[in-house]
Amino acid sequence: MKRLNPYLTGGITPDWIDYLLAFQAAGADAVEIGLPFSDPMLDGATIQQASDQALRRGATVASILTDLTEARERIHLPLIAMTYANLVFRGDPFTTSPATGGGPEAFCRRLADAGLSGLIVPDVPIDEVDRLEAAATAAGIDLVLLAAPVTPPDRLAEIGRRSRGFIYAVSVMDTTGERDALATTAAPLAARIKAVTDLPVLLGFGISTPDQAATAARAGDGVVIGAALMRRVLDGASPDDLRGEVAAFRAALDQVDQEVPAAHAHAQISGDRR
Amino acid sequence: MSGTEVATMSAPTAAGRFGQFGGRYVPESLVPACAALEAAFREAWADPAFHERLARLRADYAGRPTALTPAETLSAQLGVTLLLKREDLAHTGSHKINNVLGQALLAQRMGKTRLIAETGAGQHGVATATAAALFGMRATVYMGERDIARQRLNVFRMELLGAEVVPVTSGSRTLKDATNEAMRAWVAAVDEAHFCLGSVAGPHPYPWLVRELQRVIGEEARAQTPVIPDVVVACVGGGSNAAGTFAGFVDTPARLIGVEAAGGAAMTNGTPGVVHGYRSLVLQDTHGQVREAESIAAGLDYPGVGPEHAHLGTSGRAEYRTVTDAEVLDALRRLARSEGIICALESAHAVAWVLRAAGTPDLPTGSTVLLTLSGRGDKDMATLAGEVQ
Numbered sequence: 128m129k130r131l132n133p134y135l136t137g138g139i140t141p142d143w144i145d146y147l148l149a150f151q152a153a154g155a156d157a158v159e160i161g162l163p164f165s166d167p168m169l170d171g172a173t174i175q176q177a178s179d180q181a182l183r184r185g186a187t188v189a190s191i192l193t194d195l196t197e198a199r200e201r202i203h204l205p206l207i208a209m210t211y212a213n214l215v216f217r218g219d220p221f222t223t224s225p226a227t228g229g230g231p232e233a234f235c236r237r238l239a240d241a242g243l244s245g246l247i248v249p250d251v252p253i254d255e256v257d258r259l260e261a262a263a264t265a266a267g268i269d270l271v272l273l274a275a276p277v278t279p280p281d282r283l284a285e286i287g288r289r290s291r292g293f294i295y296a297v298s299v300m301d302t303t304g305e306r307d308a309l310a311t312t313a314a315p316l317a318a319r320i321k322a323v324t325d326l327p328v329l330l331g332f333g334i335s336t337p338d339q340a341a342t343a344a345r346a347g348d349g350v351v352i353g354a355a356l357m358r359r360v361l362d363g364a365s366p367d368d369l370r371g372e373v374a375a376f377r378a379a380l381d382q383v384d385q386e387v388p389a390a391h392a393h394a395q396i397s398g399d400r401r
Numbered sequence: 402m403s404g405t406e407v408a409t410m411s412a413p414t415a416a417g418r419f420g421q422f423g424g425r426y427v428p429e430s431l432v433p434a435c436a437a438l439e440a441a442f443r444e445a446w447a448d449p450a451f452h453e454r455l456a457r458l459r460a461d462y463a464g465r466p467t468a469l470t471p472a473e474t475l476s477a478q479l480g481v482t483l484l485l486k487r488e489d490l491a492h493t494g495s496h497k498i499n500n501v502l503g504q505a506l507l508a509q510r511m512g513k514t515r516l517i518a519e520t521g522a523g524q525h526g527v528a529t530a531t532a533a534a535l536f537g538m539r540a541t542v543y544m545g546e547r548d549i550a551r552q553r554l555n556v557f558r559m560e561l562l563g564a565e566v567v568p569v570t571s572g573s574r575t576l577k578d579a580t581n582e583a584m585r586a587w588v589a590a591v592d593e594a595h596f597c598l599g600s601v602a603g604p605h606p607y608p609w610l611v612r613e614l615q616r617v618i619g620e621e622a623r624a625q626t627p628v629i630p631d632v633v634v635a636c637v638g639g640g641s642n643a644a645g646t647f648a649g650f651v652d653t654p655a656r657l658i659g660v661e662a663a664g665g666a667a668m669t670n671g672t673p674g675v676v677h678g679y680r681s682l683v684l685q686d687t688h689g690q691v692r693e694a695e696s697i698a699a700g701l702d703y704p705g706v707g708p709e710h711a712h713l714g715t716s717g718r719a720e721y722r723t724v725t726d727a728e729v730l731d732a733l734r735r736l737a738r739s740e741g742i743i744c745a746l747e748s749a750h751a752v753a754w755v756l757r758a759a760g761t762p763d764l765p766t767g768s769t770v771l772l773t774l775s776g777r778g779d780k781d782m783a784t785l786a787g788e789v790q
Contacts, residue, residue: 164689164690165572165690165691166572166577166578166581166676166677166691167581168427168428168581168584168585168677168678169428169430169585169588170585171585172571175571179571179572182690187688188688188689189688211675212426212675213674213675213676213683213685213689213691214688214689216673216674216675216680217674217685217689249428249429250426250427250428250675250678251426252425252426252427252428252429252432254416254425254432255416255424255425255426272429273428273429274429275428275429275430275432276430277430277433277434277591278429278432278433279433282429282432286429297428297429297430300430300588300589300591300592301588301589302585302588302589
């Protein structure tokens with residue numbers, strides 16, 4: 128089944144948990160919760176604005192995790208945190224003047240305690256990931272690694288080996304944000320990743336419409352939808368409105384799933400004959 | 402962290418670290434570009450032809466070596482021997498040209514046709530626009546809206562040189578946000594564009610690369626000073642003029658003093674953090690959000706500091722002090738009236754510390770002080786007109 132992971136900026140509105148529940152009701156497979164950072168290096172204008180709005184409201188990692196903990200009984204799908212290195216490494220006890228926080232070990236434990244099961248940190252590439260990887264493993268958090276169109280084969284293989292849960296394919300050489308068409312780099316990247324790992328490959332960045340999501344899902348195993356949804360939230364759309372949006376993406380992916388059995392059956396028949 | 406490393410300001414570790422600071426915290430999309438830049442730099446730096454070309458540009462185009470001017474009146478008044486390393490006399494009016502000429506040469510060698518840069522006070526933007534014009538490249542300079550308003554002269558210079566100046570409206574609308582925006586733009590243009598970073602900050606190899614390109618300040622000054630100074634002082638925002646100056650004296654007994662803006666003092670008030678692709682000391686709140694720096698000098702309005710400074714500071718080899726905007730304005734005026742030199746607001750931070758410390762145990766009477774004047778003050782006239790009578 129093609130996976131649908133919508134993204135939601137934690138704390139973007141006072142009723143932000145209602146958007147999460149709407150995503151769940153609309154058939155999301157998991158939700159990525161953005162823990163807003165003041166200087167989001169890989170985000171475009173929309174997600175940046177969403178983060179700013181959440182921060183202006185006073186959202187913090189702590190407040191977002193508290194909201195999630197309180198809503199835990201109503202949430203039945205996996206939650207994956209997405210944030211930047213500074214929040215993850217904050218209070219690193221090995222530094223000379225530690226602030227409160229406790230470094231990636233404490234950060235990952237806090238995620239696990241709040242019921243999250245995954246973590247994406249776009250500005251921690253594999254070269255810098257060792258300690259975070261160990262901390263995530265110890266806390267039972269799947270550290271999802273990203274691959275980009277320019278990632279060379281040897282790095283791609285290592286990303287494939289070390290990622291947990293799925294591989295996040297950054298489908299375009301750009302920041303997050305809506306685009307008119309799915310990038311031409313998306314499908315080739317998905318194919319290259321699938322060649323080096325058995326993990327599911329989810330495509331993200333610039334996937335803005337159900338049609339684009341369907342095209343992307345044919346190349347990979349699912350999609351992450353971020354800016355297209357956050358723009359609606361910033362424009363004042365209600366959780367109900369967003370349920371409709373996410374349901375449209377769900378329907379497009381389900382349609383792709385309908386296409387699959389024929390090919391799959393053919394493969395099975397071929398296999399039976401062997 | 403090894404003592405040798407501190408003493409020589411040599412290359413960082415393979416991972417780009419100076420002690421615990423530095424590194425390469427960038428999205429996967431930028432990793433190959435950083436690696437390619439590192440490889441190109443290592444190769445170029447080992448190539449005598451590259452050095453020859455750079456030396457020729459420095460001499461014939463940038464006007465190096467810059468003078469070392471004894472500040473005679475101030476010296477007499479303060480009871481110290483104050484020597485000014487005059488980066489304000491370099492082409493485009495600041496030390497920024499040293500870095501940019503080197504990076505533009507590298508970019509050309511790598512087949513890039515476009516330079517992307519961030520700028521605060523505009524001096525790095527002007528230097529980048531200048532090099533782009535000289536090398537026949539396109540230049541796009543990201544600048545905070547607030548800095549555009551207070552540095553109009555430099556915006557005009559950049560545009561006259563053919564660069565596109567892109568106003569940045571996010572966050573504090575200063576250097577911090579211009580840096581974010583420039584890095585994001587680089588992601589989308591990485592094939593054709595070189596990110597011409599303006600300070601000893603950013604992901605590996607930038608802090609090392611920029612320090613090596615600014616090393617010329619310290620090496621020239623070392624050759625020009627009759628004696629090893631007791632104190633070497635420079636202003637610190639990201640810290641490139643200070644790093645270049647310190648590199649010439651780090652192996653001597655000279656005390657190294659970096660002077661920060663009180664409202665933008667990452668060395669003094671920062672805590673370890675990761676921003677703009679590197680780990681260093683960063684001004685941040687208790688939740689890990691990066692704080693907005695505040696300084697009268699747009700070039701020092703930055704919440705981070707180069708990782709090598711964090712290393713030099715925590716290891717004790719260099720010391721960092723802060724001065725207030727009021728002290729800076731006073732220092733600028735005093736230097737202008739006593740020596741006939743109107744320096745940049747950034748550089749006036751270093752002067753302000755000397756004025757405050759001279760005759761105290763921090764800078765005893767009779768000391769010899771080498772001070773890098775990182776740039777000239779023309780760009781600050783609008784600000785000064787409102788502040789200085």
